[in-house]
Amino acid sequence: MLNQLSISQLAAQLDRREISARQILADCLEQIHRCDDRIHAFLSCDDADAAAQADAADKSLAAGVTRRQKPLLGIPVAIKDVIAVRGQPLHCGSKILGSFVSPYDATVIEKLKDAGAIVFGRLNMDEFAMGSSTENSAFGVTRNPWDLSRIPGGSSGGSAAAVAAFECIASLGSDTGGSIRQPAALCGCVGLKPTYGRVSRYGLTAFASSLDQIGPLARDVRDAATVLGVISGHDPRDSSSVPVPVPDYAASLDAPIKGLKLGLAKEYMIGGLDPEVGGAVQAAVQQFEKLGAEIVEVSLPHTEYAVAAYYIIATAEASANLARFDGVRYGARVEGADPTDLYCKTRGAGFGPEVKRRIILGAYVLSSGYYDAYYLRAQKARTLIRRDFLRAFEKVDAIVTPTAPTAAFKIGEKADDPLQMYLSDIFTISCNLAGICGLSLPCGFTANPKLPIGLQLLGQPFGEETLLRLARAYEQSAGWRHEKPPALP
Amino acid sequence: MPANFDVQYVARLARIALTPAEEEKFAAQLSQVLGYIEKLNQLDVSGIEPTAHAVPLLNVVRPDKVCPSLDNQDALRNAPAKANGLFLVPKIVE
Numbered sequence: 001m002l003n004q005l006s007i008s009q010l011a012a013q014l015d016r017r018e019i020s021a022r023q024i025l026a027d028c029l030e031q032i033h034r035c036d037d038r039i040h041a042f043l044s045c046d047d048a049d050a051a052a053q054a055d056a057a058d059k060s061l062a063a064g065v066t067r068r069q070k071p072l073l074g075i076p077v078a079i080k081d082v083i084a085v086r087g088q089p090l091h092c093g094s095k096i097l098g099s100f101v102s103p104y105d106a107t108v109i110e111k112l113k114d115a116g117a118i119v120f121g122r123l124n125m126d127e128f129a130m131g132s133s134t135e136n137s138a139f140g141v142t143r144n145p146w147d148l149s150r151i152p153g154g155s156s157g158g159s160a161a162a163v164a165a166f167e168c169i170a171s172l173g174s175d176t177g178g179s180i181r182q183p184a185a186l187c188g189c190v191g192l193k194p195t196y197g198r199v200s201r202y203g204l205t206a207f208a209s210s211l212d213q214i215g216p217l218a219r220d221v222r223d224a225a226t227v228l229g230v231i232s233g234h235d236p237r238d239s240s241s242v243p244v245p246v247p248d249y250a251a252s253l254d255a256p257i258k259g260l261k262l263g264l265a266k267e268y269m270i271g272g273l274d275p276e277v278g279g280a281v282q283a284a285v286q287q288f289e290k291l292g293a294e295i296v297e298v299s300l301p302h303t304e305y306a307v308a309a310y311y312i313i314a315t316a317e318a319s320a321n322l323a324r325f326d327g328v329r330y331g332a333r334v335e336g337a338d339p340t341d342l343y344c345k346t347r348g349a350g351f352g353p354e355v356k357r358r359i360i361l362g363a364y365v366l367s368s369g370y371y372d373a374y375y376l377r378a379q380k381a382r383t384l385i386r387r388d389f390l391r392a393f394e395k396v397d398a399i400v401t402p403t404a405p406t407a408a409f410k411i412g413e414k415a416d417d418p419l420q421m422y423l424s425d426i427f428t429i430s431c432n433l434a435g436i437c438g439l440s441l442p443c444g445f446t447a448n449p450k451l452p453i454g455l456q457l458l459g460q461p462f463g464e465e466t467l468l469r470l471a472r473a474y475e476q477s478a479g480w481r482h483e484k485p486p487a488l489p
Numbered sequence: 490m491p492a493n494f495d496v497q498y499v500a501r502l503a504r505i506a507l508t509p510a511e512e513e514k515f516a517a518q519l520s521q522v523l524g525y526i527e528k529l530n531q532l533d534v535s536g537i538e539p540t541a542h543a544v545p546l547l548n549v550v551r552p553d554k555v556c557p558s559l560d561n562q563d564a565l566r567n568a569p570a571k572a573n574g575l576f577l578v579p580k581i582v583e
Contacts, residue, residue: 098567098569099567100567101566101567103559103563103564103566103567104559104563196542196543196544197543197544197546209542210541210542210543236551239546239549240542240544240546240549242544242545242546302532304528305528305529305532307525308525308526308528308529309529311522311526312526312529319503323504326504327569328569328576328578329564329567329568329576330567330568330569331567331569332569333569333570335579336579337579338579338580338581339578339579339581340504342578342579343504344501344504344505344506345506347503347504347505347506348505348506348507348508349506351505353511353514353515356500356505356507356511356515357515357518357519357522359503359505360496360499360500360503360505360515360519361519361522361523362503363499363502363503364494364499364519364523367499367502374526374529376539377529377530377532377534378529379539379540379541380534380537380538380539380540381529381532381534382539382540383537383538383539383540384532384534384537386540386543418518418521418522419518419521419522419525422522422525433543434543435542435543435544436543461543
């Protein structure tokens, strides 16, 4: 049952030679074969390639390579299907990529491999990361390990479900409007969206380039800190990555949080908040107070415009980014009488409904005569939203909110109502618009059925260290991370 | 929502062929979303500079030196149609 342990537990046992990387991987693969036909977190998994990496890790361990040199040596990490791994398929949860195989490694993959991780599996997601439930995958929905009739969240639903179902030790996801934090909350794991510019996006299929970030999903805060430390840093191949030094996130984790100031935003106390979620968040805030944090009320007055601004900016950028899927250089092609006919047919057949809706909306808000009214106005709203946060951070070290307004909803419940689905992102979207960092961790469960509830911490640009420290202190005192999905097959 | 939102026209701009059923469904769903987005009109944005992205960087350049890149074979690896080291596309110029 090594697949149920954390990175830090496995690292200790590996370093004492009590276990091998091959054994950890074998336990993960066995769990996948046992239960993934019901969870469907994985689109594919190259067992032989993973085994070869595990053997290489065991050789390195035998040769005396240290944990300091390779912090993830022997640890299986699974990857969202939007990040390129050389020689492995990449579909972005879409049919339009056909039988695409990545010709190169994303920078985060190079970094994971350099750190000794076993990079394996392709994790299910909403098509091109557009969605909040993983129902928009062209390859079928992923189910929540806590209740198989419910969604795991999205768009990184496979990444969260795989960690929660003990199919991998940690995973990578991507977050454009909450796509790491919301599934982490709904599946009961820890998910972190780094500051814009913290992690290179080279090799990440672009959705909305001014919002996208790659980040870790993990069993606990320490594991998230370890993976973040490995994947962070400036990359000349991503001109939006920022040359800010990477701190030793794990080293400062256990510092006391006494005296840190936590902000509560009154604009986040909305009507649609489920009472059980509200209660759990309130209890967590009291717990933070007991741990010595000071609770301060802050105001984020432009919060109510965030969803509208987001769905203009994100769709506008998506309509430009997804222009590359035209059936010419890669992926599936539907032949046409002329190039335009080929593009229209290829994209009509290859994209699913949500992707089509968003590209059309994006093309509209950018189209002649509407640019100022929609796109430019949304960018100005974005300035105000970002300013709200920067002002709040003059008074507090972090802001605490629910991650999602409700626990996991039923499969199909919102599938045909895009606007309701968009509104469920209300707490996570501002973070991407403002370019700050955010983390979700478990803060309790609903009573019946028993479903995880997520607490969100929002931090200053490049303030991940403080977020992780706060999250770790809470996690240690709360004990939620010892809970396991009861019905896990 | 603006009365002149023509889903067929915008889909054409976006180079996406829609079935009549999709046209009808998307028109209704996008009207709802556009109706919600109208909310932004309540916001006073006079004198506010737009934010394109949140990174404190401008005009990032690198030295003009040749770097390794994908070779021809890797670049063509996923091509739907290829010949002689090139992508094959329908005739563009009459």
